[in-house]
Amino acid sequence: MSPGRAKIRTLVLVLVLGLAAAAAAWRRLDVVEVRGTSMAPTLLPGERLLVARLPRSARVGEVVLAADPRDARRELVKRVTALGGGGVVLRGDSPAASTDSRTFGAVPMAAVRWHVLARYWPPLRFGRVTAAHHVLPEGPRT
Amino acid sequence: MITLRALLRPSRVVDAHCDIPCGVYDPEQARIEAESCLRIIEKHDASDDKLFRSRCIHVKEERAELVKHHLDVLWHDYFKPEHLEKYPNLHDTFWKATKQASKVKQSMDAGAAKELLSMIDTVDKMWKATGGPEKTRVSGRPA
Numbered sequence: 272m273s274p275g276r277a278k279i280r281t282l283v284l285v286l287v288l289g290l291a292a293a294a295a296a297w298r299r300l301d302v303v304e305v306r307g308t309s310m311a312p313t314l315l316p317g318e319r320l321l322v323a324r325l326p327r328s329a330r331v332g333e334v335v336l337a338a339d340p341r342d343a344r345r346e347l348v349k350r351v352t353a354l355g356g357g358g359v360v361l362r363g364d365s366p367a368a369s370t371d372s373r374t375f376g377a378v379p380m381a382a383v384r385w386h387v388l389a390r391y392w393p394p395l396r397f398g399r400v401t402a403a404h405h406v407l408p409e410g411p412r413t
Numbered sequence: 414m415i416t417l418r419a420l421l422r423p424s425r426v427v428d429a430h431c432d433i434p435c436g437v438y439d440p441e442q443a444r445i446e447a448e449s450c451l452r453i454i455e456k457h458d459a460s461d462d463k464l465f466r467s468r469c470i471h472v473k474e475e476r477a478e479l480v481k482h483h484l485d486v487l488w489h490d491y492f493k494p495e496h497l498e499k500y501p502n503l504h505d506t507f508w509k510a511t512k513q514a515s516k517v518k519q520s521m522d523a524g525a526a527k528e529l530l531s532m533i534d535t536v537d538k539m540w541k542a543t544g545g546p547e548k549t550r551v552s553g554r555p556a
Contacts, residue, residue: 288417288420291420292420295420301424301425302420302421302422302423302424303423303424303425303426303427304423304425304426304427305426305427305429306426306427306428306429306430307428307429307430307431308429308431309429309430309431310429311429314429316429319421319423320427336427339428339430345428345430346425346426346427346428347427347428347429347430348427348428348429349429363429363430363431368431369429369430369431370430370431391421392421
C-alpha cells in the first residue's frame with residue numbers, strides 16, 4: 272500500500288470513529304449485548320450489536336429492540352414480521368425457542384425505538400444485520 | 414475523551430427471550446393434592462398403627478408442599494394484570510391460600526384442610542371466570 276493510501280485509510284478510520292463517538296454522544300447510536308437464543312442463527316447469546324435510534328417507524332423485516340410489554344424493565348431483540356393496526360408484530364428468528372408476539376400480541380409502535388445495524392463482536396462474526404423478508408417457519412408456540 | 418474500549422462496551426443487555434410456558438393450568442391440580450391431605454389426616458386419625466401414622470404425616474407434608482407449588486404456578490404464570498383489575502383481592506386470596514397450605518403442612522387438623530379446599534375453590538372460580546378452562550386446557554378429551 273502506498274503511503275498516500277495508508278494516510279487516507281487512517282483518516283477515514285479516524286473520521287468514522289469520530290462520527291460514531293459523536294453519534295454515541297448524541298445518543299443516536301449504542302451498543303448492546305444479546306442474551307438468549309430466540310434470534311438464532313442471526314444473533315447468538317453474548318454477541319454484541321451496534322444499534323441506532325429509529326428516526327422513523329419500524330419496518331417489516333428489520334431486527335429491532337422493543338420494550339417487553341409484560342415487563343417494561345426488559346428490552347427484547349426480535350424481528351418485525353408485520354405492521355398492523357394493533358402495532359408491531361415481533362417474532363424470534365428461532366420461533367420454536369422464542370417468546371414473542373404469539374404470546375404477548377403486537378407491541379405499540381412507540382415501544383420500538385432502536386434497530387440493529389451490525390454485529391461487531393465476536394470479530395469473526397462481524398457484519399451487518401440485514402432485514403429479512405422471507406416468511407419465517409412456524410415453530411411450536413412456546 | 415471517549416476511548417474505543419468505552420465505545421465498544423455494551424451499555425445494556427437485550428433479551429432474545431424465550432420462557433417456555435406450556436400454558437396448561439388448572440386449580441384441580443392443587444385441589445387433588447389438598448383432598449389427599451384431608452383424606453390422609455382422616456386415615457391418620459382412624460389408625461392406631463404407629464408406623465402408619467408416621468407415614469401419614471410424612472406423605473401429607475409432601476402433598477401440602479405440592480398444593481403450595483401448584484397455587485404458586487397459577488398465581489405467577491396464569492393470572493395476569495388484567496385479572497387483577499377484575500379481582501382486586503387476587504393477591505390476597507393467593508397469599509391466604511398458600512399460607513393455609515403451610516398450615517395444613519404443619520398440622521394434622523382436618524378443619525384446616527377443609528378450609529384449604531374452600532380457598533382453592535375460590536381460586537377455581539376466578540380461573541373459570543377468566544376463561545381458564547377454554548384457554549388453558551387441551552380440548553378433545555373423551556367424555
